[in-house]
Amino acid sequence: MSTISERFSILQSHLEKNCKSKISKISGYVGFIMRKLLFSVLSVGPIPAHVAIIMDGNRRFAKRHSLLQDSIDPASGHRLGFRSLISTIQYSFEMGVKCVTVYAFSIDNFKRSPQEVQLLMDLMREKIEEMSAEDGVFQALHVKINFWGNLELLTEPTRLSAKRAMDTTVHNKGPELSVCVAYTSTNEITHAIEASVSELKGKDQVQVSDLERNLYSAGCVEPDIIIRTSGETRLSNFLLWQSDFTHLQNPKPLWPEFSLRHLVWAVLEYQRVYAYLKNKKEGIEKNK
Amino acid sequence: MIEASVIASPILGVVFCLLHVIVSLVHAWSHLVHQIQCLIISSGLLSKYQNINLNRLRHLAVVIDSEDAKNKSKVHQLLCWLSDIGVKYVILYDIEGVMKKSDKAYEKSSANPSETKCMDFAPNMPLIFDMFGMTVEIISYTDGKEAVAKGANYLCSNYLKNQDDTLNKLGPKFTEPDISSALKAVGHDGPEPDLLLVYGPARCHLGFPAWRLRYTEIVHMGPLTSMKLSAVVKVLYDFSKKHQNYGK
Numbered sequence: 001m002s003t004i005s006e007r008f009s010i011l012q013s014h015l016e017k018n019c020k021s022k023i024s025k026i027s028g029y030v031g032f033i034m035r036k037l038l039f040s041v042l043s044v045g046p047i048p049a050h051v052a053i054i055m056d057g058n059r060r061f062a063k064r065h066s067l068l069q070d071s072i073d074p075a076s077g078h079r080l081g082f083r084s085l086i087s088t089i090q091y092s093f094e095m096g097v098k099c100v101t102v103y104a105f106s107i108d109n110f111k112r113s114p115q116e117v118q119l120l121m122d123l124m125r126e127k128i129e130e131m132s133a134e135d136g137v138f139q140a141l142h143v144k145i146n147f148w149g150n151l152e153l154l155t156e157p158t159r160l161s162a163k164r165a166m167d168t169t170v171h172n173k174g175p176e177l178s179v180c181v182a183y184t185s186t187n188e189i190t191h192a193i194e195a196s197v198s199e200l201k202g203k204d205q206v207q208v209s210d211l212e213r214n215l216y217s218a219g220c221v222e223p224d225i226i227i228r229t230s231g232e233t234r235l236s237n238f239l240l241w242q243s244d245f246t247h248l249q250n251p252k253p254l255w256p257e258f259s260l261r262h263l264v265w266a267v268l269e270y271q272r273v274y275a276y277l278k279n280k281k282e283g284i285e286k287n288k
Numbered sequence: 289m290i291e292a293s294v295i296a297s298p299i300l301g302v303v304f305c306l307l308h309v310i311v312s313l314v315h316a317w318s319h320l321v322h323q324i325q326c327l328i329i330s331s332g333l334l335s336k337y338q339n340i341n342l343n344r345l346r347h348l349a350v351v352i353d354s355e356d357a358k359n360k361s362k363v364h365q366l367l368c369w370l371s372d373i374g375v376k377y378v379i380l381y382d383i384e385g386v387m388k389k390s391d392k393a394y395e396k397s398s399a400n401p402s403e404t405k406c407m408d409f410a411p412n413m414p415l416i417f418d419m420f421g422m423t424v425e426i427i428s429y430t431d432g433k434e435a436v437a438k439g440a441n442y443l444c445s446n447y448l449k450n451q452d453d454t455l456n457k458l459g460p461k462f463t464e465p466d467i468s469s470a471l472k473a474v475g476h477d478g479p480e481p482d483l484l485l486v487y488g489p490a491r492c493h494l495g496f497p498a499w500r501l502r503y504t505e506i507v508h509m510g511p512l513t514s515m516k517l518s519a520v521v522k523v524l525y526d527f528s529k530k531h532q533n534y535g536k
Binding site: 187196198234240241243247271273280284 | 296300301303304307308311383384429432433434436437439440441443444447459460461462463464466467488489490491492493494495498499501502503504505506507532
């Protein structure tokens with residue numbers, strides 16, 4: 001996996017290539033250096049290996065800013081949310097986070113109106129193709145993109161885009177971005193039970209390790225932090241199995257308002273409880 | 289380069305400590321505001337906290353750090369408060385099963401022991417008893433993932449019994465209601481709590497059974513040693529005003 005310095009160099013050259021005007025190039029570069037300094041300070045303490053995010057608040061943001069009335073694009077809140085997503089992922093990887101998981105679309109979200117579901121499917125397809133583009137920053141950082149969920153429930157164009165993104169990035173050795181679509185934790189556990197039962201031979205019994213091996217998240221470290229924006233306090237069927245020792249955070253800003261300072265704050269909060277959670281985790285692993 | 293890093297490391301360390309001092313100050317301020325709110329609530333000045341509508345709160349869970357859970361009198365005090373407020377079903381969870389081993393202490397310390405009916409202690413099974421007219425269920429880490437594995441084995445044995453040629457080719461197909469039924473069959477069919485209070489240093493559910501946490505509101509209460517009735521009342525009031533979309 002690339003080191004943090006290597007990732008910064010890649011981002012630096014990507015910035016130089018893509019910034020059009022001199023002023024935006026300079027301001028981009030200054031921001032880049034400031035972030036490098038800030039993340040060097042944060043790295044004195046533990047940096048989470050895996051950050052998971054429930055991106056809540058796109059529709060409320062659009063309503064609050066009357067975007068739905070003024071714009072012809074009913075997905076305006078989600079588009080702004082996507083911008084927050086890209087910057088949060090970029091900053092996380094700059095900081096040294098190895099995995100970022102985002103809850104993009106729950107199985108429960110299929111209960112929304114067919115028009116909104118279709119809108120979200122089209123938006124997802126568009127953004128998946130943007131993220132996995134050859135000249136995009138994710139390819140530059142060698143990001144491996146995973147899609148966790150019951151992908152058969154997606155519309156065919158979206159499912160094919162997701163598959164193409166996974167195939168294109170499967171050999172990448174950089175940080176991992178896992179996007180949960182058509183996902184719920186209980187569906188994931190059900191799928192893991194099916195797979196574990198189908199593997200059984202003779203009179204073997206299903207063990208917890210078999211179930212964990214058959215989860216969509218198998219091979220990925222458990223999340224250190226789950227951030228749910230907009231101040232909501234529930235997990236809404238997200239990573240319930242994987243979050244035994246995860247620090248759960250619920251900052252008040254809506255997802256499109258989530259920025260670098262909120263991410264930095266999240267890491268500082270995690271560093272305060274790191275020793276306690278590590279101790280609890282090691283206690284359970286010792287007893288296994 | 290080596291000299292630069294020798295100079296930079298202490299500076300980074302100082303700035304790091306400063307950042308954490310700022311975080312601590314913010315926490316101290318939030319704690320102060322919270323204490324003032326609790327004081328106002330316990331004074332009875334605000335009538336809205338006197339009669340909380342608990343219709344939406346059918347099941348309440350409490351996750352307690354195992355070290356805190358050893359303080360049996362505090363746990364008992366909390367149960368008394370919850371019963372007085374009108375909570376009907378409480379799920380107590382601690383990761384190491386300290387409270388499961390202590391259940392007899394709750395029976396002995398209740399005002400009227402005959403009101404408390406206890407079942408025999410079994411480390412890998414939930415413990416359920418009545419206390420002050422409230423159902424109390426005590427669970428631990430072994431009631432989570434291991435219970436799901438037990439449920440999977442139950443489903444597997446039924447699947448193998450019912451196999452015919454057609455099913456064999458398709459492989460097992462289970463639904464979420466199948467999993468719920470299997471958990472019930474193996475004795476781990478407790479209800480999903482509407483609200484979960486976490487007593488400990490961090491907001492973390494510490495392995496509470498995943499199958500039961502789908503839409504549970506999770507609130508961090510701080511250490512059990514500094515628990516306050518007014519803090520519990522505030523959380524229950526805030527919960528009564530909550531609205532969930534369930535994905536819509």
